[in-house]
Amino acid sequence: MTSTSEVIxxxxxxxxxxxxxxxxxxxxxxxxxxxxxxxxLVQATDILLFVLFALSLNLVVGQSGMVSMCHAAFFAxxxxxxxxxQVRYGWTGTGGAAAAAGLAIAASVLLALVxxxxxxxxxxxxxxxxxxxxxxxxxxxIWKWHSMTGGDDGLIGIAGVxxxxxxxxxxxxxxxxxxxxxxxxFVFARSSFGHTxxxxxxxxxxxxxxxVPVRLFRLAAFVLAxxxxxxxxxxxxxxHRGMFPSSASFITSADALVAVVLGGTxxxxxxxxxxxxxxxxxxxxxxxxxxxxxxxxxxxxxxxxSFPGGLLSLAARFDSRRK
Amino acid sequence: xxxxxxxxxxxxxxxxxxxxxxxxxxxxxxxxxNLAHGSFFMLAMFLAYSITEKFFxxxxxxxxxxxxxxxxxxxxxxxxxxxLIFRHLYKADVLVQIxxxxxxxxxxxxxxxxxxxxxxxxxxxxxxxxxxxxxxxxYIPGYYLFIIGTGALVSVLVWFLVNRTPWGLLIRAxxxxxxxxxxxxxxxxxxxxxVFGLSSWLVxxxxxxxxxxxxxxxxxxxxxxxDAFAVVVIGGLGSIWGALAAALLIGMVKAFGILVVPxxxxxFVFILMAVVLLVRPAGLFGxxx
Numbered sequence: 001m002t003s004t005s006e007v008i009x010x011x012x013x014x015x016x017x018x019x020x021x022x023x024x025x026x027x028x029x030x031x032x033x034x035x036x037x038x039x040x041l042v043q044a045t046d047i048l049l050f051v052l053f054a055l056s057l058n059l060v061v062g063q064s065g066m067v068s069m070c071h072a073a074f075f076a077x078x079x080x081x082x083x084x085x086q087v088r089y090g091w092t093g094t095g096g097a098a099a100a101a102g103l104a105i106a107a108s109v110l111l112a113l114v115x116x117x118x119x120x121x122x123x124x125x126x127x128x129x130x131x132x133x134x135x136x137x138x139x140x141x142i143w144k145w146h147s148m149t150g151g152d153d154g155l156i157g158i159a160g161v162x163x164x165x166x167x168x169x170x171x172x173x174x175x176x177x178x179x180x181x182x183x184x185x186f187v188f189a190r191s192s193f194g195h196t197x198x199x200x201x202x203x204x205x206x207x208x209x210x211x212v213p214v215r216l217f218r219l220a221a222f223v224l225a226x227x228x229x230x231x232x233x234x235x236x237x238x239x240h241r242g243m244f245p246s247s248a249s250f251i252t253s254a255d256a257l258v259a260v261v262l263g264g265t266x267x268x269x270x271x272x273x274x275x276x277x278x279x280x281x282x283x284x285x286x287x288x289x290x291x292x293x294x295x296x297x298x299x300x301x302x303x304x305x306s307f308p309g310g311l312l313s314l315a316a317r318f319d320s321r322r323k
Numbered sequence: 324x325x326x327x328x329x330x331x332x333x334x335x336x337x338x339x340x341x342x343x344x345x346x347x348x349x350x351x352x353x354x355x356x357n358l359a360h361g362s363f364f365m366l367a368m369f370l371a372y373s374i375t376e377k378f379f380x381x382x383x384x385x386x387x388x389x390x391x392x393x394x395x396x397x398x399x400x401x402x403x404x405x406x407l408i409f410r411h412l413y414k415a416d417v418l419v420q421i422x423x424x425x426x427x428x429x430x431x432x433x434x435x436x437x438x439x440x441x442x443x444x445x446x447x448x449x450x451x452x453x454x455x456x457x458x459x460x461x462y463i464p465g466y467y468l469f470i471i472g473t474g475a476l477v478s479v480l481v482w483f484l485v486n487r488t489p490w491g492l493l494i495r496a497x498x499x500x501x502x503x504x505x506x507x508x509x510x511x512x513x514x515x516x517x518v519f520g521l522s523s524w525l526v527x528x529x530x531x532x533x534x535x536x537x538x539x540x541x542x543x544x545x546x547x548x549x550d551a552f553a554v555v556v557i558g559g560l561g562s563i564w565g566a567l568a569a570a571l572l573i574g575m576v577k578a579f580g581i582l583v584v585p586x587x588x589x590x591f592v593f594i595l596m597a598v599v600l601l602v603r604p605a606g607l608f609g610x611x612x
Contacts, residue, residue, distance in 0.1 A: 061418065067418050118597060118600065118601075119600075121604050122604050124417055125350060125356045125417075126556060126560065126600075126604070128417070128421065129356070129552040129556055130552075130600070132358070132548070133553060133556070133593070133596070136545060136549045250428075250545050254425045254428070254429075257421075257425065258422065261418060261422055290437065291434075293429050293430070293432065293433035293436075294430045294434065296429055297425075297426040297427065297428075297429035297433065298426065298430070299426075300422055300423065300426035301422075301423045301427070304408075304412065304415075305411055305412070308415060308416070308419040308422075
């Protein structure tokens with residue numbers, strides 16, 4: 001899927017930029033938790049969950065070269081299963097919430113396994129069309145299954161986790177979890193598993209010839225990404241005390257994909273930078289114009305036409321010019 | 324009863340073919356997947372609504388003007404989008420090709436929300452077709468026959484264009500081997516632009532024709548995209564006749580599925596898609612590349 005002429009392994013990201021980035025992000029994140037205002041913390045928590053969501057998507061898109069348009073389905077399944085268990089079955093309290101979260105992630109993994117088994121054989125355009133169609137199917141099911149999900153009205157009254165009700169506490173805990181997941185995903189990306197995925201992305205045929213079980217690895221990446229997306233969905237359900245069908249919509253999947261490309265799929269940090277930029281744009285633009293979604297659309301088109309490698313590729317170009 | 328279902332299936336097949344044929348042709352010739360295809364469909368519906376309702380106060384003349392004008396407007400839109408955006412991306416990565424169509428989906432959805440609001444919009448069936456017509460003992464809505472007739476006529480025209488005109492010859496040459504066509508002096512650039520024009524014209528026509536039967540909603544774009552995807556996945560991406568066969572299949576499955584399980588006709592389409600994928604991953608008429 002990627003042009004093989006410029007095989008950029010995640011390892012080749014500009015080292016200085018990466019280190020400065022990690023330190024800056026960690027420091028800024030913790031400072032925000034200590035001194036940030038309530039409104040700022042709400043937005044920051046939204047960004048955190050979106051970062052985790054985008055990072056998980058990049059395991060499929062950037063590292064494995066599969067353009068998935070149904071990632072929101074896994075995010076929403078995580079949030080909805082957690083919410084339904086709490087609201088309809090009373091799995092509250094610390095133990096109940098933990099069990100509900102575990103089951104929510106398991107449900108999402110199962111869904112990814114079913115969808116994955118169906119579509120892992122096809123590639124390129126068919127993969128995009130099928131993931132988009134199946135994502136819409138999940139959205140329709142959530143929309144129509146009113147007795148379980150609350151349909152259009154949303155699933156409200158999710159109790160969450162005792163002790164995490166306060167915005168600041170939740171932010172700090174979420175920051176810790178997202179940072180750990182980021183570390184975990186980084187280890188995956190650098191492991192032989194991650195390198196095998198990159199090899200499959202760059203040349204599936206060659207990977208198959210040297211004995212790599214291509215479909216198994218692709219399926220594993222798809223399912224693993226779904227698990228992390230589900231965790232972000234559970235976080236969303238706890239944080240907003242509710243889930244809405246829009247979380248499963250095409251727009252949610254597209255947002256994450258745009259964030260990933262905006263930052264740069266070929267860098268591990270890309271989705272993080274992209275997700276933060278994207279969220280800041282979508283928080284800021286509505287203050288400037290009523291037609292903010294159109295502005296976002298224009299930004300997306302300009303990015304695709306003028307710097308398809310993403311923001312980090314611009315930074316890297318700048319960096320290499322200075323040397 | 325069954326005959327009525329059959330005609331209803333033919334009618335939705337005609338719409339599905341007009342909707343999906345363009346998507347398939349664009350992929351076949353330009354190797355580009357336009358996710359915003361359904362957005363063109365939605366814009367056509369809302370434009371047709373405005374022309375009929377606002378300028379001609381829901382009269383038959385308004386419908387006639389919309390049928391002639393709207394597909395041409397959507398064709399111009401398609402040409403503009405190709406020249407301004409997609410032309411520069413034919414050699415790009417799949418991911419980068421997808422991105423601008425997501426941007427277009429956002430812009431179209433935003434425009435519709437801003438200009439037409441969130442309500443469902445529809446127009447009356449033109450009075451020429453409001454009487455049911457007796458066909459073989461069943462009363463078929465006249466408008467169904469109009470859609471079926473138009474769909475059949477356009478299919479023949481597309482067949483003629485592709486197989487019997489110099490333009491069609493160049494299109495087939497470009498689809499078969501872009502570089503060889505370029506080497507033989509075919510203006511490949513113009514081929515791609517004209518393909519976008521034709522495809523957008525077809526999807527525009529589909530949008531106008533469906534409007535009296537189904538309302539235009541802010542969600543019509545993705546519904547149409549998913550429908551079009553179902554058609555090309557089953558029929559085979561890049562094959563016009565695959566699209567025709569798949570449209571007929573899906574139309575019939577929907578029409579007769581409604582008799583069995585009314586709430587879940589969409590599930591039938593997905594099951595059909597899954598079965599076709601398992602048996603023939605490239606669709607009924609597609610070639611595995």
